Amino acid sequence: MVDLVKERVQAEGWLNTEVRLLDATKTGLPADSFTHIGLCMALNIIQDPDAVLADCKRILKPGGMLGATLPHPNGVFWTADMRSAFRSFPFPAPFPDTLPTQMHDQGHWSDQDWVINHLEEQGFKDVKVKAAIGTYYVKSAEHYVTSWSRTSCAECRILDHDPFWAFFVPHKISLVQHCATKWVTDAVNGPLAHWCPASGWQWDES
Secondary structure: OHHHHHHHHHHHOOOOOOOOOOOOOOOOOOOOOEEEEEEEOOOOOOOOHHHHHHHHHHHEEEEEEEEEEEEOOOOOOOHHHHHHHHHHOOOOOOOOOOOOOOOOOOOOOOOHHHHHHHHHHOOEEEEEEEEEEEEEEEOOHHHHHHHHHHHHHHHHHHHOOHHHHHOHHHHHHHHHHHHHHHHOOOOEEEEEEEEEEEEEEOOOOO
């Protein structure tokens, strides 16, 4: 991912951009140094989300803004095609109707009201959450599998699908074949839904 971003920086001519790999719970970046911070599917995945928020508060300037994307409880996203692929496999691989939306037990990051209350409890002000509903573009079956195979493996670890993990390579080939047969055409638009909370950080002057 870091190398991919570096490639885009060069190819697209991003200005004043530095790419680094850091621990989001303790970045070591200077305090009061950023006006904006964006977190993409991080708080529902990183094991200590409150530590992430604390470090965001530390490095944000007073009046700075934090934005994030979080899973929508009704989001289908990549799972519809993955579910139908699971049904086609020659070994038992049940795929639940509802997938876990986070990889830890700290909070409820797909619950809009909980997110608003929790961010306010952490000291953020004027918290607003908007549902981002739309579609995502998939060029081909190979593109779909390349994009979502890592995510599907993470989900399968959560769900303890040993057959999926043990036979990942042939499974990946089966995924491509299944999607190519299902879609027929070379490209599709899949459903997309996320929560997008945004909030400001103000020092408590009291």
